[in-house]
Amino acid sequence: MQISGWIIRFFADILNIHQSVPGAFVKTYSRSKALVVWLSLGFIVIALPASAVIIGESDENRDGKTDQWIEDLGNEKFRVTRDRDFDGRVDYALVFDSGGAKEYEEQDFNYDGEMDDFYFYRAGVLELRKVDTNFDGTVDLWVHLDQGVYVWKIERDTDFDGSIDYMKEYGPPPARQ
Numbered sequence: 001m002q003i004s005g006w007i008i009r010f011f012a013d014i015l016n017i018h019q020s021v022p023g024a025f026v027k028t029y030s031r032s033k034a035l036v037v038w039l040s041l042g043f044i045v046i047a048l049p050a051s052a053v054i055i056g057e058s059d060e061n062r063d064g065k066t067d068q069w070i071e072d073l074g075n076e077k078f079r080v081t082r083d084r085d086f087d088g089r090v091d092y093a094l095v096f097d098s099g100g101a102k103e104y105e106e107q108d109f110n111y112d113g114e115m116d117d118f119y120f121y122r123a124g125v126l127e128l129r130k131v132d133t134n135f136d137g138t139v140d141l142w143v144h145l146d147q148g149v150y151v152w153k154i155e156r157d158t159d160f161d162g163s164i165d166y167m168k169e170y171g172p173p174p175a176r177q
């Protein structure tokens, strides 16, 4: 097996980083945010960000099948996907914006192969959560948040026909700058 010199250097840099401050790493690579994420999650770096879309992957339960991935979405955005129950189907995804903050998150809560819980962030702060509470493939609960924690409005489709039939406001819409 032949490993390119570049890859060896790259791994050497990764190893060095473990023994030094992350700040030095940040200065070295423009993709530093994603790399810091990889390191914190224990990912193995498998390729250059330049060519491959999938730039990192790992096998958390060591069963020989990849269950975590990091993708370069371009424009400094990255997505982490996971197969948390190791059944071969992705059941979790997290997108980081160009500033390294959470932008979008989704999960398959009941592990039936369909995402059913969706989180929308603004500058890293949760502002909307959409849920398919009965797992029929259609969202039926919308939770609107202020400052990431305060619920100011809830909407529901209580009979699951696809139309909102319940709405309650607990406060005014959040003020935005």
Ligand SMILES: [Ca+2]
Binding pocket: 059, 060, 061, 062, 063, 064, 065, 066, 067, 086
């Ligand atoms: Ca695995």
Ligand SMILES: [Ca+2]
Binding pocket: 083, 084, 085, 086, 087, 088, 089, 090, 091, 111
């Ligand atoms: Ca799964």
Ligand SMILES: [Ca+2]
Binding pocket: 108, 109, 110, 111, 112, 113, 114, 115, 116, 135
């Ligand atoms: Ca599901």
Ligand SMILES: [Ca+2]
Binding pocket: 131, 132, 133, 134, 135, 136, 137, 138, 139, 140, 160
């Ligand atoms: Ca539903």
